[in-house]
Amino acid sequence: MLNRVVLVGRLTRDPELRYTPNGVAVANFTLAVNRTFTNQQGERDADFINCVVWQKIAENVANYLKKGSLAGVDGRIQTRSYDNNEGRKVFVTEVVAESVQFLETRRSEGGQAPADSFANESQPIDISDDDLPF
Amino acid sequence: MLNRVVLVGRLTRDPELRYTPNGVAVANFTLAVNRTFTNQQGERDADFINCVVWQKIAENVANYLKKGSLAGVDGRIQTRSYDNNEGRKVFVTEVVAESVQFLETRRSEGGQAPADSFANESQPIDISDDDLPF
Amino acid sequence: MLNRVVLVGRLTRDPELRYTPNGVAVANFTLAVNRTFTNQQGERDADFINCVVWQKIAENVANYLKKGSLAGVDGRIQTRSYDNNEGRKVFVTEVVAESVQFLETRRSEGGQAPADSFANESQPIDISDDDLPF
């Protein structure tokens, strides 16, 4: 059945990279996707969408993206549940990214940026992977 | 920023139609979207995705869809939080449907279906609405 | 870069299945996707979108879909050009389907449909393939 999601937004924090007991890389990050409309208070709201990536893309995401990076995600919605430490079932809805596009280069913190280096002249980097472990 | 979701799945229960204090119709339903792959136990899993619709579409959804109906949804992911009755913050991720396509006619329960009536010859019905209240 | 298309529509004719010189299956079909709005004459228009599928999905499409079938397509837009028989360059924009969902069972022509067989009780069939030859 059809289940397709496409997002462009900014990472709210650095991605978290972990490894499963079998050594498979998994990264989690949250995308802040600004809404085009404003709320009753006239503010521009955002949706904060949790994303997961596996394997090689997970490692690429951890290497190339950080808090504030602009990224595009093509994936699907996944739901799952787990029991929290109070023994209560928690339901999770998140996006499994099948490909991630790095839409800009961030200046490194405290780094000395050469006068002629402009992010808008950098190539967006595509990181995709087809043999996911699920 | 880009935030787009397209789903095709079956309703897990009848849609719930309510009205805001200002009289705006809202309907909630959950789509079961079967995955194409199978899990470790060889079972075919599904994602259970909560959807919200507003206004005229909400009423159409309540009228035309029921538990088990096959439906297509075009919308976006929305996140929000609220405090539950224990004073704890609960985070919700759901799909705001901007248009819903009713993909089949369900036989009415206990009804007598005429020998020549086939769901596959019915026209899918599109219900969309552009002036959402947000 | 992001390139994602999702369609639900009906085949305008039976799919055409061919094989490349290397024996790779390719199928072509056109989806009529009705618009939700009506034109100035008050008619409901449709878009006629050419689709290509490769390999196993191509054969599944040829086996399961026919003129009039309702199908969902998840894929991407592809552009290419070729020289026609008058030596003129022709530009083609089409959708490469990465997965196709068969959304209903068509009654076989002249077949005897049992009184209790309803398309709406059939399972949508997903046909997808990840190792495309391009």
Add this chain to the structure above:
Amino acid sequence: MLNRVVLVGRLTRDPELRYTPNGVAVANFTLAVNRTFTNQQGERDADFINCVVWQKIAENVANYLKKGSLAGVDGRIQTRSYDNNEGRKVFVTEVVAESVQFLETRRSEGGQAPADSFANESQPIDISDDDLPF
């Protein structure tokens, strides 16, 4: 019926802005969307996708985007035909953009860019419009 397209790519030329006899703005542009895979010659191919936008977005596109700009498009596929000057029917497949996201600031040609202005710190601009004339 469902018809949804999401693209991220670069403009191959400056957008062309025109007005209908009734004064409605229309802009045309082509997005080069690089493929993630390479062709047999090891080159990285691209798809060149023609896009149309109407009304206010058309004017925004003409103002903010130019050849080489990185842009995101959310829209749908449209097909139409017209008779060319040889009296031959030409079929067109293009994307009608319902919203366009300007994903970077281009340095103005010959302009003097201040040492601390980085495109990656600029806000992507969303231009969308809901009351299209069709």
Add this chain to the structure above:
DNA sequence: TTTT
């Protein structure tokens, strides 16, 4: 809390 889940559909066919």
Add this chain to the structure above:
DNA sequence: TTTT
């Protein structure tokens, strides 16, 4: 007719 093609962008970085």
